[in-house]
Amino acid sequence: MLLSSRTILATVALTALAAAQESVSFSTQDGGLIYADLYGKGDNAVVLAHGGRFQKDGWAEQARALAAARFRVLAIDFRGEGQSHGGTSSEEDRRLDVLGAIHYLRKTGAKTVSVVGASMGGDYAAEAAETEPTAIDRLVLLASGAYTTLTKMKGPKLFILARGDANDDGLRLPKIRERYEKALNPKELIILDGSAHAQFLFQTDQGERLMREILRFLSQP
Numbered sequence: 443m444l445l446s447s448r449t450i451l452a453t454v455a456l457t458a459l460a461a462a463q464e465s466v467s468f469s470t471q472d473g474g475l476i477y478a479d480l481y482g483k484g485d486n487a488v489v490l491a492h493g494g495r496f497q498k499d500g501w502a503e504q505a506r507a508l509a510a511a512r513f514r515v516l517a518i519d520f521r522g523e524g525q526s527h528g529g530t531s532s533e534e535d536r537r538l539d540v541l542g543a544i545h546y547l548r549k550t551g552a553k554t555v556s557v558v559g560a561s562m563g564g565d566y567a568a569e570a571a572e573t574e575p576t577a578i579d580r581l582v583l584l585a586s587g588a589y590t591t592l593t594k595m596k597g598p599k600l601f602i603l604a605r606g607d608a609n610d611d612g613l614r615l616p617k618i619r620e621r622y623e624k625a626l627n628p629k630e631l632i633i634l635d636g637s638a639h640a641q642f643l644f645q646t647d648q649g650e651r652l653m654r655e656i657l658r659f660l661s662q663p
Contacts (some may be wrong), residue, residue, distance in 0.1 A: 456562035459608035466516075470542035473529030478518040478543065485554035488660060491518040491563030493640045497523050500641060504653060511657055514552060518543050520563070523638055537569035544570070544577050554597065556580035556660050567660025571595040585640040592625040599629040599658045606637030610625045630659070
């Protein structure tokens with residue numbers, strides 16, 4: 443079937459929008475400076491917080507998919523990664539980097555801000571959510587959330603991980619499920635097949651479903 447010229451132009455325009463990327467930086471409340479990649483446009487924004495074995499560019503494919511779904515996406519480098527650095531607080535106080543990203547997006551016009559945090563990034567995102575419970579509209583914890591119980595954040599939360607995901611202490615699922623049970627509603631727990639950890643799941647046969655579940659969750663009214 444031949445596509446009309448209008449359809450072709452619309453497809454090209456959407457692809458260009460999704461591929462667009464701008465390097466930005468913003469300050470944190472303790473005087474740090476965080477660098478990030480910005481994708482897409484729109485009133486609804488998403489912060490992508492990377493895991494310990496990744497940096498902001500590790501989100502490129504997922505950021506473009508979110509931008510194509512008309513989200514404005516900010517993939518950050520935590521302090522100590524890339525050019526980002528902290529201020530007067532501890533180098534480990536990376537919750538401030540997540541909060542700085544949220545405040546940056548709201549100051550530049552975002553009406554809603556959600557956060558997708560993978561592994562380490564999800565742990566810092568959970569800390570940020572408890573520090574400022576109204577700052578995050580929706581929170582996705584990808585193979586994370588075992589250390590901070592979300593008892594203050596009232597917005598929807600999605601816990602998602604692979605069933606066989608494990609570290610030196612054993613399977614991650616039991617500890618994450620324990621925190622999930624104690625978290626405020628509304629919340630969801632999705633367990634995927636396999637054993638890949640956090641962002642590595644995107645490279646497996648579960649990657650398509652993972653992205654679909656994240657898009658579904660973030661797009662709900």
